[in-house]
Amino acid sequence: MSENKSAQPKVTLHWLNQSRAQRIVWLLEELNLDYDIECHIRNSAMLAPEGSQSLHPLGKFPIVVVGDRVLAESGFIIEYFVDKFGPQLKPSDEDSLLRYKYFLHYAEGSLMPPMLVGIVVENINKASVPFFIKPLINMITGGVETRFLKPNYKTHFDFLEAELSSRPYLAGEEFSGADIMISFQLAAAKRVCGLSKEEYPKLFEYMERCESREACKRAYKKTKEMEAAGTKL
């Protein structure tokens, strides 16, 4: 049993399938902490189930209960757990430490916004309208895609490819909490932004390097099982 476990308060992760909560399972596995998971499954409209606002006023996942504290916001949750229980996930040299802190903010603060706009545009494109209107809708949303989304995606992926060409992990030589933080956005980027291995080989090698960690594999297995069980309910 690790040293962490004897001193730790009770930890409960409220997990929602296909959400940012996935990275917190990975984090807790990396830290080798004892924790319970409360499993929440999206409804047929892909929304979080009713009642999640009783857990935290925003009703967004992940939510983590540590002792009598209720924590929300992925970047903050990662920072909190790394500071309390995971010095091995936080760099010690100043350059890497500053990059670690920068990327904890970057993932949601800069990389996510254009991806979110991309998802909204995709939904507007899919909206049910008379067939003769469709080309006009596509013309408008296509403008957003050409003028805003594609250049933004390219800027971000070029930036990350360059960063990961000079070191193996986001912050530096070692894997850190920042790599867990960005995993949600990168997984989504492959799915919705056309992020490809041919164009961004270093970024793909990096993702494979992170995903090959035992803690990541355990997290993936655990949540696959929960999702399968939950969606059978």
Place this chain on the structure above:
Amino acid sequence: MSENKSAQPKVTLHWLNQSRAQRIVWLLEELNLDYDIECHIRNSAMLAPEGSQSLHPLGKFPIVVVGDRVLAESGFIIEYFVDKFGPQLKPSDEDSLLRYKYFLHYAEGSLMPPMLVGIVVENINKASVPFFIKPLINMITGGVETRFLKPNYKTHFDFLEAELSSRPYLAGEEFSGADIMISFQLAAAKRVCGLSKEEYPKLFEYMERCESREACKRAYKKTKEMEAAGTKL
């Protein structure tokens, strides 16, 4: 002259009008640091001027150069300066400190995304299309507004109103970097999300409390002058 000034490296803030850089002027004024401002003015399409990617690969503002470091990402910049030069803007008791860290992530990570979707929808509504198409466009974007935007705004503003009913500042009894961090979103919320004093009196009292600080007034005056000079060029 403050103690900070003798020990500080050279600080240059790259400021863009009508951007998140406004809060960094306020931060630097609060910290009473010596700094230079490089003033960048949006072009007629409201975009940052050409060449901003030579300052930082993402080409987004604020960008701060401290000695030979180039810093980006508002949450990280605030954290960096407060840690190095502004202990007075960081709470010391644990509850307040955790709230400070939470809100540094919350402003861009949770509060901003629905507001960004609101801005995109507004732009789609304004797009120039044949008049007989307009109602259909409005029907689709109206759906986003009713089902997604309005409930999201309400959740966030209710949350903030409740938080600010139990203490004067976001983190606790004292003003902190988190109050500077959220100022950009709250100013935008008044303009684009219909945030009103009648519905959210505590939130408005709080904004007035923050804006009445001398450092905030100095930042506002300084940037008003730059904007006026810049747009006359």
